Amino acid sequence: MSTPNHAFLRAVEVHAPEPRTFCGYCGARPAPASVSETRVCADCGLGLLLTTDAGLAPAPHDAFVVVDAGLSVRALSRGAETLFQLAEIAVVDQALDQLLVPADTADGARGRLHALVSGAARAPLSGADPEVEIVRPARAFGVRYRALVGRCEPGRAALLVLAEL
Amino acid sequence: MRTLKTSEAAAMLNVTANTLRAWERRFGYPRPQRSQGNHRLYTYAEVAALREALLEGLSISSAVSVAREGLSTDVHALVRALGAFDAIRADHALEASLGLRSVERTVEEVLLPALREIHRREGADDAHWAYAASWAGDWLRRARRLSPPPSRGISIIVGDACGSDLDPSAAQLRSLELFCMRAGADVLTLPVEAPGGLNDVVAAVQPDVVVMAGSRAGDEALARWAYRIRSAVGRLPLALFHRDVHAVGPESRAKVLSPTPSAAQEDLFALVPPASRRHRRVEPADEVREVS
Numbered sequence: 213m214s215t216p217n218h219a220f221l222r223a224v225e226v227h228a229p230e231p232r233t234f235c236g237y238c239g240a241r242p243a244p245a246s247v248s249e250t251r252v253c254a255d256c257g258l259g260l261l262l263t264t265d266a267g268l269a270p271a272p273h274d275a276f277v278v279v280d281a282g283l284s285v286r287a288l289s290r291g292a293e294t295l296f297q298l299a300e301i302a303v304v305d306q307a308l309d310q311l312l313v314p315a316d317t318a319d320g321a322r323g324r325l326h327a328l329v330s331g332a333a334r335a336p337l338s339g340a341d342p343e344v345e346i347v348r349p350a351r352a353f354g355v356r357y358r359a360l361v362g363r364c365e366p367g368r369a370a371l372l373v374l375a376e377l
Numbered sequence: 378m379r380t381l382k383t384s385e386a387a388a389m390l391n392v393t394a395n396t397l398r399a400w401e402r403r404f405g406y407p408r409p410q411r412s413q414g415n416h417r418l419y420t421y422a423e424v425a426a427l428r429e430a431l432l433e434g435l436s437i438s439s440a441v442s443v444a445r446e447g448l449s450t451d452v453h454a455l456v457r458a459l460g461a462f463d464a465i466r467a468d469h470a471l472e473a474s475l476g477l478r479s480v481e482r483t484v485e486e487v488l489l490p491a492l493r494e495i496h497r498r499e500g501a502d503d504a505h506w507a508y509a510a511s512w513a514g515d516w517l518r519r520a521r522r523l524s525p526p527p528s529r530g531i532s533i534i535v536g537d538a539c540g541s542d543l544d545p546s547a548a549q550l551r552s553l554e555l556f557c558m559r560a561g562a563d564v565l566t567l568p569v570e571a572p573g574g575l576n577d578v579v580a581a582v583q584p585d586v587v588v589m590a591g592s593r594a595g596d597e598a599l600a601r602w603a604y605r606i607r608s609a610v611g612r613l614p615l616a617l618f619h620r621d622v623h624a625v626g627p628e629s630r631a632k633v634l635s636p637t638p639s640a641a642q643e644d645l646f647a648l649v650p651p652a653s654r655r656h657r658r659v660e661p662a663d664e665v666r667e668v669s
Binding site for chain 2: 249252280286364367
């Protein structure tokens with residue numbers, strides 16, 4: 213008796229893209245071998261090397277912000293310094309609200325942004341697509357950015373990569 | 378106090394010497410002292426604190442902030458000790474700082490900020506402030522006694538217009554005196570309320586520069602003292618420290634010194650032309666020593 217020739221549906225392992233390492237200041241992507249123990253960027257010397265999902269990793273010169281789970285700003289890229297006309301040392305330790313707020317003025321928009329960022333900071337690196345939110349600078353109107361939001365390491369942190377709309 | 382050369386500090390942080398200098402410009406940290414040959418000397422504790430902070434940090438700025446916070450515990454320890462009227466604990470807090478910092482940095486980064494905090498919190502008419510100000514004046518005078526003998530050929534007369542240690546600028550003035558003495562100057566301080574006999578003082582001291590400091594004494598007392606000094610020595614560089622310029626008049630061309638004692642000491646030495654400095658042979662024992 214021959215074995216019936218069934219077609220099987222086989223579970224296959226999904227290979228998420230490898231997380232990417234980038235400089236939290238200049239956005240450079242170093243070769244893995246060049247990452248030192250203290251993670252200082254060998255290109256600019258002014259940022260620490262961070263890790264995020266491949267779909268969110270910023271390109272050199274991109275504007276981006278790193279926020280911790282308590283919604284305090286922990287890093288500002290060179291591109292974001294230019295965008296906001298602010299130095300990183302002036303905004304580190306400040307609340308995200310001092311820098312960015314939702315473009316949406318509806319009730320609850322700010323709470324939704326907080327929940328999104330805080331949730332991203334606590335989620336694992338998964339290779340999932342980043343969330344999208346429209347934001348504006350806290351002290352400016354008429355300017356809006358599309359923010360891609362996702363997890364960033366080390367520690368519990370969220371990365372917001374900004375692009376002008 | 379353990380110090381590191383630039384190359385040693387850079388190796389400890391896995392960065393280049395250029396990066397370390399860039400951090401000094403951008404973040405003001407780590408802040409090196411200078412050796413006698415004008416080379417950078419980093420405090421081991423500052424570099425070690427930064428290394429720890431970098432390992433878990435998300436940016437250099439946030440790591441610097443964490444490292445600074447860790448080192449500022451000495452200020453809190455001193456504030457708590459003085460708040461408990463405990464001179465022994467206060468002495469220990471400064472001794473702990475002297476293990477990490479030079480005398481000048483201990484004064485400017487621990488002692489003076491602690492006094493500012495107590496003054497801000499309690500006000501000038503409070504026993505806590507009176508105790509803290511008195512203890513600080515005493516500590517600074519003790520530190521002066523451990524200074525090396527004069528070696529720079531610079532002689533300074535200070536007109537003390539602070540009135541007492543309770544004046545918030547008194548600790549600043551005591552610090553300036555200490556820094557000048559540690560840098561090799563001969564410093565004599567007199568209250569501006571006692572202008573008699575200044576001719577004798579000037580003849581004995583032969584000052585190169587005169588400083589008037591503090592805001593407690595009135596303009597009249599200060600102007601009288603300044604006049605007596607001018608009459609005795611003729612034209613000399615005149616400087617003001619923690620004092621408004623109107624007391625001696627704009628025509629006096631008095632130099633207003635920087636408010637921080639270390640910067641004021643540099644301002645003051647720059648007022649003395651090199652030609653007027655009396656040359657004295659510097660014995661090895663005269664080299665600046667750390668108080669520990």
